Amino acid sequence: MVRHYTVSTNNPVGTAKMAPEGDKTAEVDPQLQVYGVNGLRVVDASIMPTLIAANTNAPVIMIAEKAADMIKATWRNDKPSRFYDCMTAGIAKILY
């Protein structure tokens, strides 16, 4: 059984923590770009600095929506919409 099927009922997060550059435990910046690597973002539950006090699926979807907006903004060379800024503020409230 263990050889063929293992799964955790926990919600693992934080293995690629989003944090300011000065934080030695940081993996990605607020744009979800990996420190020290060009052209690579991490977009999943791993960027959450800490485990939230709720189910993780909806915040993961919000992170993905925000990341999609940031990636499009990068390629269009414009700023993310205010709608997603509000979403980010919401995520920040959940995460911190």
Ligand SMILES: Cc1cc2nc3c(=O)[nH]c(=O)nc-3n(C[C@H](O)[C@H](O)[C@H](O)COP(=O)(O)OP(=O)(O)OC[C@H]3O[C@@H](n4cnc5c(N)ncnc54)[C@H](O)[C@@H]3O)c2cc1C
């Ligand atoms: C048992 C269980 C129950 C849960 N129930 C709920 C719930 O009721 N409500 C809720 O909100 N949340 C729930 N969660 C949490 C939620 O499912 C996760 O928080 C969410 O799916 C995390 O999304 P993710 O994108 O970070 O990772 P995942 O959804 O795990 O996505 C990772 C993806 O990467 C792929 N992958 C892995 N390695 C590679 C590789 N080397 N190359 C290419 N692709 C790769 C995988 O196939 C997978 O598709 C539950 C989790 C578990 C384990």
